[in-house]
Amino acid sequence: MVPRPPFPRRAAAVGVVVCLWLSAGPTTHGQHPGGAPLQIAGMAPPALPLPPARIPKPPDAILVASFNIQVFGESKLAKGNVVDVLARVVRHFDIVAIQEVRAKSDGILPTFVQAVNADGSRYQFVLGPRLGRTVSKEQYAFVYDTERIEVDPASVGTVPDPGDRLHRPPLHARFRTRIIPREMAFTFWLVDIHTDPDEVPQEVDALADVFMGMKSARPDEDDVILLGDLNASPQQFGRMKQLPNVAWAITAGPTNTHRTKTYDNLIFDHVATREYLGRSGVYDLQNGFGLSLQQALEVSDHCPVWGAFYPAEAPRAAPPGGIATGPVAAPR
Amino acid sequence: MTTGDQPDIPRLVTALQAAAAAIRIDAAEQLCRAGTAARAAAVDLVRACGDDDEQVREWAAAALEELGPPTADAxxxxxxxxxxxxxxxxxxxxxxxxxxxxxxxxxxxxxxxxxxxxxxxxxxxxxxxxxxxxxxxxxxxxxxxxxxxxxxxxxxxxxxxxxxxxxxx
The missing domain is CATH 1.25.10.10 (Leucine-rich Repeat Variant)
Structure with a gap:
């Protein structure tokens, strides 16, 4: 039996665990989650004779990101320089929740993940159905590093929305870390959302119900991370802000490429999801890749946002007057 | 790759009418990147939502998502x-x-x-x-x-x- 490593308390985790692997340090706009900024002069297609070096991943954290890749369809996929930036972004993270796959073709994600894996990585993807009230549809996707994360295929689905309150009901899937023994691994729901910018207050309120619904979806799973492009800053979280223990990773600073809005975030219950290490950030496309504003906008009008989580399941929070129940036993 | 920071909206509106789909796609995409500056092209973007080409429609819709209210004369x-x-x-x-x-x-x-x-x-x-x-x-x-x-x-x-x-x- 493998001894269970002590679960780090948050303050210690920030100071000890994460510093072992991260050189980026600050989590403000203009930083990215690992290593020195990549420079792509003029965004010319890379002329490297060798495959790009693999980005080392931290042993003591998983990085969960959300990225609205504005109108991710055939025309964007045809731009090799843009795809190269997107692939490099994805390789920094263990899971990326993607919004705005917009194409009738089914080939966008397979082709993109092939580009991500060009350096020898082993990413895979989960792709949701085409959603939207008009002929203009969007798909959600999760792209994840199979060397560090696994998905429960039976857990993938679209959140039911019988009241038709959400233009694009979220895609959910349950994941498990693979970098520590399975019986101790952190398991969690990801719930991927892109709200309708013209119905934000109503949709954000509906997401409060989605969040609570996902919390009770399985008795053995208390970790729900709702992430995406909310088109709402934390001040606009409405009823979601009133949920017990609700927290969000991006508390301030812009998440869009124009640096004017804080619309992208990761939302979770900070008591249940004690695996959150208190580290988060916005991966600034301009500074991270040495791009002009226009070049960065060709990649997307949003920057990726991310949070770091401990890869082992935290003991459940103690009930009132009780004691912690130990690691959550997920079904095998 | 675009290098200028100020989009030429009238030129892009004209390009939305081009015969070649690639030109129309590029124009719609540039208008999308223009954000609220594309407000002057609101009517043209609404028209482009009926374009035969899927990517023109998608970029036009995305541009409309971002440009806020149109000008009163539109x-x-x-x-x-x-x-x-x-x-x-x-x-x-x-x-x-x-x-x-x-x-x-x-x-x-x-x-x-x-x-x-x-x-x-x-x-x-x-x-x-x-x-x-x-x-x-x-x-x-x-x-x-x-x-x-x-x-x-x-x-x-x-x-x-x-x-x-x-x-x-």
Whole structure:
């Protein structure tokens, strides 16, 4: 039996665990989650004779990101320089929740993940159905590093929305870390959302119900991370802000490429999801890749946002007057 | 790759009419990147939502998501799209009218009529939403909204009821 490593308390985790692997340090706009900024002069297609070096991943954290890749369809996929930036972004993270796959073709994600894996990585993807009230549809996707994360295929689905309150009901899937023994691994729901910018207050309120619904979806799973492009800053979280223990990773600073809005975030219950290490950030496309504003906008009008989580399941929070129940036993 | 920071909106509007799809796609994408600066192209982008090419439509819709309310002088030109053959254009025309709020009061009779006649349910829903955004100045649309509030489509009925509440009185 493998001894269970002590679960780090948050303050210690920030100071000890994460510093072992991260050189980026600050989590403000203009930083990215690992290593020195990549420079792509003029965004010319890379002329490297060798495959790009693999980005080392931290042993003591998983990085969960959300990225609205504005109108991710055939025309964007045809731009090799843009795809190269997107692939490099994805390789920094263990899971990326993607919004705005917009194409009738089914080939966008397979082709993109092939580009991500060009350096020898082993990413895979989960792709949701085409959603939207008009002929203009969007798909959600999760792209994840199979060397560090696994998905429960039976857990993938679209959140039911019988009241038709959400233009694009979220895609959910349950994941498990693979970098520590399975019986101790952190398991969690990801719930991927892109709200309708013209119905934000109503949709954000509906997401409060989605969040609570996902919390009770399985008795053995208390970790729900709702992430995406909310088109709402934390001040606009409405009823979601009133949920017990609700927290969000991006508390301030812009998440869009124009640096004017804080619309992208990761939302979770900070008591249940004690695996959150208190580290988060916005991966600034301009500074991270040495791009002009226009070049960065060709990649997307949003920057990726991310949070770091401990890869082992935290003991459940103690009930009132009780004691912690130990690691959550997920079904095998 | 674009290097300039100031988009040439008139040039891009012209390019939206090009015969080559690639040129139209690029123009719609550049207008999308222009953000609110593309407001002057709002009507052209609504028209582009009916383009034969999927990527032109997607970039045009994405541009419309970002550009906020249109200029006041563009409002009359949006009305014909409400009754046109392209549901996506009609949807975005209604959206822009709604975003304009009270400034779109003169569009209320047309919106009210289209609420009852449009074939596409998403268009009807967005028209009901738009009338609510116009608020008390949309009082002339009350009758159409009252009928829509009893529609079997749950979302349309809810949006119509919300609009009636916003109109008040």
């Amino acid at each position: 409002l009359p030109a949006l009305l014909p799209f409400l009754d046109g053959a392209e549901p996506l254009s009609a949807y975005w025309a209604a959206t822009l009218l709604g975003r304009s709020g009270e400034a779109a009061a003169t569009a209320v009779p047309h919106l009210a009529n289209s609420l009852g006649t449009a074939d596409d349910i998403a268009v009807r829903q967005r028209i009901a939403w738009a009338l609510g955004k116009i608020g008390p100045a949309a009082a002339a649309g009350r009758g159409a909204l009252e009928r829509a509030a009893t529609d079997p489509d749950q979302r349309l009925a809810r949006l119509a009821a919300d609009a009636l509440a916003a109109i008040g009185g």
